[in-house]
Amino acid sequence: MSIPLRVLFVEDMEEDVVLMVRELKRGGFEPTWKRVDGEPELAAALAEARWDIVISDYSMPQFSGVDALKMVKQNSDQTPFIIVSGIIGEQTAVEVMKAGAQDYFLKSAIARLPIAVDRELRDALSRRKQRASSVALRELQARFYAFMNAAPMPTWIKDAELRYVYVNPAQSAFYGMTPGDMDGLTDFDLMSSGAAQNSQEMDRKVLQSNREIHTQETLFDAEHTAKVLDVVRFPIRGEGKGELVAGLGIDVSERVRTQQDLELAIQRQQILSSRVIEVQERERQHLARGLHDDVGQSLTALKINLETIKKTGSLEGPSLQNGIDIVTAVLAQVRSLSLDLRPPQLDNLGLVAAIRSYVEQKSTLAGVNGWFESGGFDGQQHPDVENTCFRIVQEAVTNILRHAHCANIWVKVEKRGEELHLSIRDDGKGFDLEAARSNAISGTSFGLLNMEERAVLVGGTMDISSALGEGTEIVLRLPVTPIVRRAR
Template sequence: MTRSLRALLVEDNPDDRVLVERELRRGGFEVQSIRVQTAEELRAALRNEPWDIILSDYRLPGFDAPAVLGVVHDSGLDIPVIVVSGSVGEWEGVEVMKAGARDYFPKSLLTRLPAAVSRELEEARIRHERARGERDRALLANASEVLARSLDFQETLDHVVHLPVPELADWCAVYVSEDGKALRLAALAHEDPEWVRRGFEADRLFPLDPGAASGPAYVWRSGESQLVSDVPSSRLEVLARSPEHLRALLGMGLRSAIHVPLLGRARRLGVMTLGITGSRQGFTPVDLSVAQELARRAALALENARLYREAQEAIRLRDEFLAVAAHELRTPLTTLGLQLGTLVQRARRESSSDLVGRLERGLRQVRRLGTLVETLLDVSRLSTGRLPLSLERVDLGELVGEVLERFEAEAQAVGCALKLEVAPGVVGQWDRMRVEQGVSSLVSNALKFGPHQPVEVRVVPGAEVARVVVEDRGIGIPEDQLERIFERFGRAVSSRSYGGLGLGLYLTRRAAEAHGGRVWAEQRPGGGARFTLELPLRAASPAAEVPA
């Protein structure tokens, strides 16, 4: 069976080239070769084309076998070198073998050449497969690690295109579709930044043909991967839509390509294209398998990034709606509250106690609705990461007492006795409204989840901090929910059973953090829950950064 062989001959005698090629053909090889005589010619040949083997004379004018081996070593290519020379003795043979030659023998024994070449090709194949296996395992392991670093869609795209360059390909591109139809070049990687610039420019001038019979557009339509082991210029001439387009394609120097679809859970996300432009061997079916596995992992990361981007956009739109709705509701609620307050005062003077009671209940509901609106406004402020504070001298005991007075009617309605224990002289620089808001949230929470049971509130001084402790004997909080209840819209129970927005404790924690304090929950021995709001006695920054 005839085997194809690409042989690079370092030889100054044309007749010796003829002898070498003739012997290789006798050994069953179909030889394609070029002859070089200098280091510059050798470097150019290694740079421009792939080679199976290098056959070198020992001594040429101004050049010799050790120098040849040095050039091959510097190129980084694993190409077996066999020294064939009429002047190779034992000493020279040992020298070249130490320098990296795979074999040596005199030209008088050329009949040995085909067997030596066959042996070296097989050993090179085994080395290449072993190295490729190690490379592929390292590439995929690195891909899993790199793709987990970010949920930003464009950043993930940039990670994807850089993963196979230069280990697997000379360049990598990812095409995505915004409308589910047309593809656009979204990311491109190459070791040469100028090449990347020209690639984007070529895509801008000559966008992909949606109806192309091959390439990214075809893979996008069909969902099937495509391997192009060799890209002859004739193929580029068929693909080109104009002479300018052909020049751009030829300027890329494409030798081999792989196109793989990026398949999400429910739809195709895009196409990943890998290309070879240098002198390395074209892509193989093994490379296609690696590219498909890389694309699978990349598609998962890109879909997660896309879903995260959509979720962030949904959150932004929700926050915008909450802010607008809260601002629109605030004015009529303020007016309604003032009107009801006026009617309550007049009813106390002129009407029955039954009417007064009804008006007061209505006023309490309006105030409650106003509190919910302010809560929504605070959430929209927190989405920017800042919660402004207006600091003043506050007696914490007096503040907590005022809060409990406002909750007295609600506590009676649910059958809870409010108990307050206050240490005198607990004074600090705090934002009165934010602290009231936090204490009110803790007391309201205790009344909601501990009806018909006493609620105990304590103001406890410390050397550097002051604490407000609220205890109830209600349903308690599961251990695994003690942190979750402080998240935005976080709950430990069903909203259908207990209502509310799930924002009170979230805002309490953010207000505490804005002051440089904290708030936490724990299970109360004997049943129920204990919440502790801790505030520093030192002054906080008037406008604190708060993670939203």
């Protein structure tokens, strides 16, 4: 079966063209051809059709093979070009080959034309495929860089020596650089020695195992801020560069912090749940001890005095006065117990009066100066908010008097718009806040956690600032209308 072939001859002798067409047919081709012998005709032929090959004489009266070669290459550098001449020297042959001709031979050796044409067609097809592959590769690379440059997560590629050969803008910006700045650097140029050593260890595992590895790593960015990254590393085969290791990191710092906060909240809730019964039992023990040791003993003494009066039948003497004194003491003890449970001022006179009374009473008993200030109140507040506010004052003042060794206590409560602001401050020895929080989490100290949870339960917040030797301040913000926290 003949092979179709579109041939453009640049030749002034039609007889020579007929001979070449005959040889092509003998070689298995079925040529469709055209002959031109000047520059205008060649230009028109190149414009009107696509030719598989151009065969040109080297020397013609009004045109030359070299000029024809230039025109063909300008039109399409993929079209094979063969020089055929009656006489051509070796130096001339070298020049035309340098100019871009694929082959040349003498007209006396015209029998080898089909072989040369077949070879050049195959070479041209190979060049077109190679060029198409190169174009496709460049397009793929352009898409890759466009995609990676727009990717928000840091992405990189390292060579076998673990030097950066590619980074996207997100990766270079993480370290405060440009992509070009990072070319050829290693992790030791960017990270702490421990983080760099760990990163390179993971890279080597990827290259050795030829599989991807997922890790979670903490790195410091250009602002010296710790970032938690989910890192995926995987091997790729580089063109002429051996094995490469690529990676990308996804910033999960916020998710990790949220998870830690959630775990901390769950832990605190578990501690609170486990301690509620304990606190209730302690309060009951305190009440029972007060009733038994103080009220009970006083009532027993009163009973003895009454029995004495009954036996003697006389209201004169010390027994009656002792009984009156005992009743007075019992009333004071009952009032004290009642005040500890819930001050009557909170129900009768409101939050401000209850706090003022409590601060004055406790500071007087402890021998310290108690200062109280209030403002902005226009009546009683929501019972839950009042109770929370008073209990936090109660807990805070108790802790101050027990541990702070202070000379002054300042308590200020005021209403600001839709919030109650409470400040409790002392000039005592202060404490290590982080250690106190750790003790609260471990369950060895309950006061701090109890106050914070009380505030949160009604939708409020509480901030504590303290330092050794500089006293302590507690700032509480509560909504006027409590936000109910429902279990989910």
